[in-house]
Amino acid sequence: MKPALATLLLVSMLLSSSFLQFTMADPPTVAAPIPSFCDSKCGERCANAGVKDRCLRYCGICCLQCKCVPSWTYGNKSECPCYRDKLNSKG
Secondary structure (H helix, E strand, C coil): CHHHHHHHHHHHHHHHHHHHHHHCCCCCCCCCCCHHHHHHHHHHHCCCCCCHHHHHHHHHHHHHHHCCCCCCCCCCHHHCHHHHHCCCCCC
């Protein structure tokens, strides 16, 4: 009885560890612009922002989704319609 119990315990530990490794694996990545592209474009766009960290965060989100950022620090949103048409939860 004891060898069967030990075998059952060993098998259950082996299965649980393989399941844990599977659930902790990184999710597959999707194609996105090179982060340095978004960093440089958003850095330029947010250079004169009053709340720079917020500007960089939201610009980065839009850049990843739209794959473009309007030039300069203000306006020019016609260069990137996706960026122009983005809305937050409040509209």
